[in-house]
Amino acid sequence: MLRYAPIHSNLFINNRKRLIQHLEPNSLVVLNANDIMPSNGDGILEFRQNSDLFYLSGIDQEETILLIYPDAPKNQWKEIIFVKETNEHIAVWEGQKYTQEVAQATSGISSIHWLHEFENIFHILMEQAEHVYLNSNEHIRANSPVETRDRRFTKWCKDKYPLHKYERLAPIMHQLRMIKSEVEIELIRQACSITEKGFRRILPLVKPGIMEYEIEAELIYEFIRNRSRGFAYAPIIASGANACVLHYNNNNQSCEPGTTILLDVGAEYANYCSDLTRVIPVSGRFTIRQQAVYQAVLRIMRQAQQMLVVGNDLNMYHQALVEVIEKELIDLGLLSWEDIKHQDPKNPAYKKYFMHGVSHHLGLNVHDVGNIYQKFKPGMVFTIEPGIYIREEGLGIRLENNYVIREQGLENLMEHIPIELDEIEELMQQRRLD
Ligand SMILES: [Mn+2]
Incomplete structure (x- = not known):
């Protein structure tokens, strides 16, 4: 469905395996997609996925959230992807979006949910998790005044759940992405x-x-x-x-x-x-x-x-x-x-x-x-x-x-x-x- 040939999900499965080795016990990791950036009126710039989210999931679509919770009490909570809901009407206007089946095949993750289910499921997981790894742009030359989806999520999450132990995901991502498979x-x-x-x-x-x-x-x-x-x-x-x-x-x-x-x-x-x-x-x-x-x-x-x-x-x-x-x-x-x-x-x-x-x-x-x-x-x-x-x-x-x-x-x-x-x-x- 994308212009490039499909990438085998093993790449993303292995990337997640490498990430998990760097986490504290009982940790929940959250990554958000990049926004579709506006231009003027109803105009938009071409979408470019968040590199870390892509690296860990292969999902190349806006409004995606990836959760990784290796010590989750239930198997279906260990890795979850939320994608925006698609249907016949959306397909007519916006073209092909990820179905749950395609998201599953792309990422190698079996728990795929629609985005509107996020808050409920996230709340259940947060009740269990101790450490929460959130993503931020810590590129050594990053210099943008624009607030990312990750940044907005961080504010929302820390406001709603102020007593968890928050950790930086970025240094781990830098270590992983520096060495190419x-x-x-x-x-x-x-x-x-x-x-x-x-x-x-x-x-x-x-x-x-x-x-x-x-x-x-x-x-x-x-x-x-x-x-x-x-x-x-x-x-x-x-x-x-x-x-x-x-x-x-x-x-x-x-x-x-x-x-x-x-x-x-x-x-x-x-x-x-x-x-x-x-x-x-x-x-x-x-x-x-x-x-x-x-x-x-x-x-x-x-x-x-x-x-x-x-x-x-x-x-x-x-x-x-x-x-x-x-x-x-x-x-x-x-x-x-x-x-x-x-x-x-x-x-x-x-x-x-x-x-x-x-x-x-x-x-x-x-x-x-x-x-x-x-x-x-x-x-x-x-x-x-x-x-x-x-x-x-x-x-x-x-x-x-x-x-x-x-x-x-x-x-x-x-x-x-x-x-x-x-x-x-x-x-x-x-x-x-x-
Ligand atoms: Mn160069």
């Missing part, structure tokens, strides 16, 4: 492969005068026809100096001959994200200077690959890469050893040309949750995305791939997506043969 890695791989199709589609189409939004249109066409619901995040199609604006997404400029285009675009698939960045020359050939900066970024990326291994952590990884970045910036004539020797340690010289982090977790969120102070472990999925931005030259180069950390080394989920200069130029030349 093979099924999740396959879903991310699928998202990467859809992104690859989009990238290969645009290579022969780009020529001087093409508008950034025309490239965006070709990408979304390719993504959607491959069962993606669209971009995993706002796409950056930045030609020329626009590439130096890190979160550029107007995508409304004409691509000028002799400049490059930075594409930071990824498809989502089944709520899993991919996150690709490539830079291509508008005219089909890189200039000598563009090549030099590009190769420098590629060398930084290769160094990063060597260090994104079990046992390292993000901090030592980043520290080690700073030395590599400094050397490349000096070789490009952008910095001198003097600049570095006399730099303000709080604002190091390299930050003028490389002002963001090198890696982040990737998964159900494009900047996925996780504890950034822990050592790299097998099953973690990271991006590597070095960049050099030279505003005075109107040139910004960033390259980004997605990787799985394995016991035996790093697996590149984007190894088939062209990244070498000559391969990109060759693919772009194919337009001239048409």
